[in-house]
Amino acid sequence: METAKIGEAPLAGRKRTSSQTRDHLRAVLFLLPAWVLLLVFFFGPILLTFYFAFTNMSLTGEASQQLEFVGMANFSAIFSDPNFMTSIVNTLVFLVFSALIGQQALGLILALLMNNRSRTFRRMIGALVLTGWVTPEIVVAFIFFAFFSDSGTLNTLLGTVGMEPVKWLYEYPMTSVVIANIWHGTAFSMLVYQAALGGVPKEVEEAAMIDGASAWQRLWRITLPMIKGSVVTNMVLISLQTLGLFTLIFALTGGGPGVQTETLPVFMYHQAFVSFQLGYGTAISLILLLIGMIVSMVYIRLLKVKI
Amino acid sequence: MSIWKKSLAVVLSGVLAFSLSACSSQDAAGGDASSGKVIKVAYRKFGSGNKGLENWLKSSAAEFEKAHPGVKVKLVPIQASEADFFAKMALTMKSPATAPEVVTEDTFMISSDAAAGYLEPLDRYVSGWDEWNQFFEPVQRGMKAEDGKIYGVPYSTDTRGLYYNTNIFKKAGLPVPWQPKTWEDVLAAARAIKQKVPGVTPFWANVGKATGEATTMQTFEMLLYGTKDRLYENGKWVVKSPGFLDSLKFIDQIFKSGLGPELSQVLTGQAGDIVANQMMPQEKVGIVLNGNWVPAAWKETGPAPWKEGTKVYQFAPMPTQHGEAPGHTSMSGGWALSIGAKSKEKDLGMEFIKIATNKEHQKQYSLTQGDLTPRKDVAEDPEYMNAPGTVFKQATSFLEFTHYRPGNSQYPSVSTQIQAAVEAVAIGTLTPEKAMDQFAQNVKRMVGADKTVEK
Amino acid sequence: MNKIRFKTQMTGKALPYLVLSLIGVAFVVPLLWMVFASLDANANLALKLPEQITLNNFKEIVTSPDNQRAFLNGILLSLGQSVLVVIVAGLAAYPLSRYQLRYKSPFMYLILFATCLPITAVMVPVYQLFVYLNLQDSFIGTMVFLTSASLPYAIWMMKNFMDSVPLELEEAAWVDGCSIWKAFRVIVAPLMLPGIFTVGIFTFAGSWGNFFVPFILIQSPEKLPASVSIYQFFGSYGLVEYGKLAAFSFLYTMPAVLLYMLGQRYMSEGFNFHGAAKG
DSSP states (O other): OHHHHHHHHHHHTSOHHHHHHHHHHHHHHHHHHHHHHIIIIIIHHHHHHHHHTTBOOOSSSGGGTSOOBOTTHHHHHHHHOHHHHHHHHHHHHHIIIIIIIIIHHHHHHHHHHHTTSOHHHHHHHHHHHHHHHHSOHHHHHHHHHHHHSTTSHHHHHHHHTTOOOOOHHHHSHHHHHHHHHHHHHHHHHHHHHHHHHHTSOHHHHHHHHHTTOOHHHIIIIIIHHHTHHHHHHHHHHHHHHHHTOOHHHHHHTTTOSTTTTOOHHHHHHIIIIISOOHHHHHHHHHHHHHHHHHHHHHHHHHHTOOO | OHHHHHHHHHHHHHHHHHHHHHHHHHHHHHHHHHTOOEEEEEEEOOSGGGHHHHHHHHHHHHHHHHHSTTOEEEEEEEOOOHHHHHHHHHHHHHSTTTOOSEEEEEGGGHHHHHHTTOBOOOHHHHTTOGGGGGBOHHHHHTTBOTTSOBOOEEEEEOOEEEEEEHHHHHHTTOOSSOOOOSHHHHHHHHHHHHHHSTTSEEEEOOOOSTTTHHIIIIIIIHHHTTSSOOSEETTEEEEEOHHHHHHHHHHHHHHHTTOSOOHHHHSSTTHHHIIIIIITTTTOEEEEEEETTGGGGGSTTSSSOOTTHHHHEEEEOEEOTTOOTTSEEEEEOEEEEEEBTTOSOHHHHHHHHHHHTSHHHHHHHHHHHOOBOSBHHHHHOHHHHTOTTOOHHHHHHGGGGEEEOOOOTTHHHHHHHHHHHHHHHHHTSSOHHHHHHHHHHHHHHHHOGGGEEEO | OHHHHHHHHHHHHHHHHHHHHHHHHHHHHHHHHHHHHHTBTTOOSSOOOOSSBOSHHHHHHHHOHHHHHHHHHHHHHHHHHHHHHHHHHHHHHHHHHHSOOTTHHHHHHHHHHHHTSOGGGOHHHHHHHHHHTTOTTOHHHHHHHHHHHHHHHHHHHHHHHHHTSOHHHHHHHHHTTOOHHHHIIIIIHHHTHHHHHHHHHHHHHHHHTOOHHHHHHOOOGGGOOHHHHGGGGGTTTSSOOHHHHHHHHHHHHHHHHHHHHHHHHHHHHHTOTTTTOOO
16 A cells, blocks of 8 residues: 555665664564553453453452353353343444434534535534533433433423423433433544545536436435445444443443343443452453454455555 | 664653552552551442441541551542442452451441452451450351351441331321231332322332342342241252242332332432432331431431431331231341451551440441441440430331341342342333242352252 | 525525534533533522522532542543553554554554454453552553553554655655654654644543543542542432532533644544545
8 A cells, every 4th residue: 555655665765684674673662662552451351351251250259269260151141141132132222323323324414414514604513513522421421311300401391392201211211321322422423424525526526416416316326435434434433432332321321220221331340340240241241342353353354444 | 873762761661651550559558658557448438328437437537546646547438339339349358459457348248258358357356355245146146257257346237117107197097106017008008198198109118229239138138038938048049939029029019000219219329318318308208118227317417407207207117928927027237347358457457446336436326327236335325225316216126026138158149139130120121020030040140050949 | 487496595505504503402402401500509400590600519629629639630541541642652653654564464453453342341351450460549550551442543543644644754854864763753743743633632532531440440539530539429418419510520521622622623634534444
């Protein structure tokens, strides 16, 4: 790729052998801090996950002193645990509705509508959407706790059009966390698509317009294919952010009522830290990691990322 | 060649970050020694319920510091809901860097935390301590882990029962004083309240996972131990039993027939505060299944001062399911001060415990926190027994028929599964049968199927 | 005929403005409670204009030493993390962008792969690792872990930014006698500002509201950042102190807003993923 071409340039004017080794050493030095950190604090925990997931490690009781290897016991238990299936379904529902549909579609709509609008207006709306994004996750949880509460903002608004108050967090808990996450995350997709649309040459669209293509056709046939790379990248990034999301759900519903909003990270937390079964919780973490790995590989294959 | 030096410096600064971080954790532990000794006292601070606890620890610390010049007591409040607290405590006790000298231990955690090696056996301390005999024997027994060693000095015990609002009862045409003989009596009273006193929650009990052990003990076990069945018998967990099912069915009935509280009021970590500080003082709830400490909230210095509190809400014993002998049931637990096994200043920790659990401080604690005293001399003190605005007298009488939780290191994990079952039934996502099935399945996984039994 | 056309054109023009305005309003509405309640002496969960406007909620939050410390901890933690991430990722990106290295391609794949792993959701092994390394309850340890967790995407983004910085300028500097390191600092780093800001702000925003990581890794109350200590308002005196909670939330949101405003002009570049993936 381009980088390869660039990379050759400094080598060109010099003596190959010595400068190459020097470059090599330099590169090692530049990369060393990143390597050390990644090995210890990134891949270290991942390796430990593979180990602990097969043990009976516990936060209290005998098993917290004597770690025993239990083979596949955690996994056979997980797959017969009805709450595990529930949390997988919850995770998927949450992922699809809050990220893939909610944030992605709203972000794209915002970016499309804002394209070609007056600068001030664009900035103003952009700023409003962005407040959701810059609001810290824990604060988002509190804000929406108030928003959805019995006498909260949403019920007040519904009341003005004569609707009865609804106990959102108890009757529609998943809808509530999905809405909260859309509010929090949409700006990211919006920014990605704004940047992507900015890169679409005006001439192409104008040419299509002269050819008589409708706005809808232009979007499907021209704009979207041109920003395909950004769409997929954005999809993967927000999927992964959503997959690992913990604070928002933990503080807003705690996974409840019952297990109705318990996604994998919250399920992991409950098993590992509330029920004290660290080994079991780690096995859930491992599944979470494996899902991430699969998404990641699909992404790399799908996009044929060149490095 | 300056690039070498400079990039080396950058790398070194990265490495430095590591060594620094390693240092800092040692500093936290070792730095104390140079500037005089420090003992850490960890406790839970969440909601209004622990105000009395904090004041008691503070005044004990003041006395301790006076008696031990140069030693500082550092209070370590842990802010977490009941469900998160024990994990946080375990994480704190696990590492020598953070292990506190003194911790407040819920007695149901003693076996488990002792087996985990978090707690220091206190036998060598209490053997030569004349005041040890001042503690009631059943409470003393609760301090022992499965290895037979003592791991705590008790500072509170408790019983549970039914608070009922006399005004609401009169309006509903129910007898005052109220003496329910069976669960059906309780349900009937709740139904009468629902019918005749609108705007009032007929029956309140902890049913959320967020309220943790309170849900297990104040609600589920208060029911279960009023049936013929138990949770743990002859070294095995009873994961299915008619009594277990009936207990869940009782909860189901309460919520299905609209006799229970709003879920938004009861599924949060503050459920206990909401009922004691708001619903009861506003007389918005007919019957409350809870512990003897509730009226402490209504003291003048409490979060919801209310002089007539214990006149309006009276305390009745919980009946057994069908009125089986002895007619009533209760559950008792309590809290103890323990010593972190990985802490530095264990001897000083014990000195602190001795001061905090002496007669004077114990009395102060019981009177402000509303917990029953584990000390005989305090119990005999008229100032304690006749303390206005408490239910000490009735609550103490429940000790005759009370039950204790299984003193087993697996109990804490099993308990969390009970909470999940109770919440699922209360919100109606699982039938009592399904919830018991799930409970049985999860407990078998956790403790091994060979350690469980179905009845 | 002309009239109708004019009309549809008008609605065609007005409609996007209308839709955008509605979406904008929808994004503001949830914030109203926080603003009103923070100024209300008797705030509860309901949305209402304060009867008595008061700054007491803010005053109490700002003057409490515990809160000051929690805020400071939070800022140190997130800012320290962001700075570390920018430095370490910037250094790593340089050879990846400039040199031809045999292991570059597998390394970049590994980085890309790692970007996708929800490492902050895998807290049990992280905690255990901290126990092994004796880093438990260490503020800097937590910062270094958060740094490592952000490195993969930061390296990826940094490399892409660096690829877009033309090499000619650097070469000119070398000809002028600059060392590679000096050229890196004087030429590359300033041109990289958009990238640095984007990565820095990303990192900061990602960790500023993170409750889970410090909740598990830090035990001493005096070391906890504000994201954890905010839980105190769920307790005191049984009633959640909503006014203070709102004021705390408001103040807690401000650093992220300020940082974003500062870096805004650099940011739009950061969201261009065309360089990252060719579809």
